[in-house]
Amino acid sequence: MSATVSRECAVEPWPEGVFARHLTWxxxxxxxxxxxxxxxxxxxxxAVCRGCxxxxxxxxxxxxxEWAMSxxxxxxxxxxxxxx
Ligand SMILES: [Zn+2]
Incomplete structure (x- = not known):
């Protein structure tokens, strides 16, 4: 299951210019x-949160x-x- 989740995360498209991404809680x-x-x-x-x-x-x-991680x-x- 976790291997499947990792692959899905890897193929989620990253917008132009984004170089780091943190999954929210x-x-x-x-x-x-x-x-x-x-x-x-x-x-x-x-950094922009796509949740809020x-x-x-x-x-x-x-x-x-630091802000993005926290x-x-x-x-x-x-x-x-x-x-x-
Ligand atoms: Zn947020």
Whole structure:
């Protein structure tokens, strides 16, 4: 079972510019691999939660990586159905 979950996670498409992804608490418990905090960098390094929509950028404290890890570990939000 866990091998199947890992393959599904590996094939979840990553948007352009995303270089790190953390599965949220809700995503892990529901088996929904679309519930992630994505870290991307173009002109600005930022993390965006695809569960609750909260975000964090490089000018805020803590660092983007630290925020992404701690937010993903705690976020229990589910996106409203039908809203991308
Ligand atoms: Zn969140």
């Amino acid at each position: 809700a995503g892990a418990h529901l088996g929904d691999h679309s519930l992630t905090v994505d870290i991307s960098e173009d002109d600005l390094r930022r 929509g909260d975000s964090h950028n490089q000018y805020e404290k803590p660092s983007v990586s 937010h993903a570990a705690a976020c229990r939000a589910l996106p409203r159905p039908g809203v991308a």
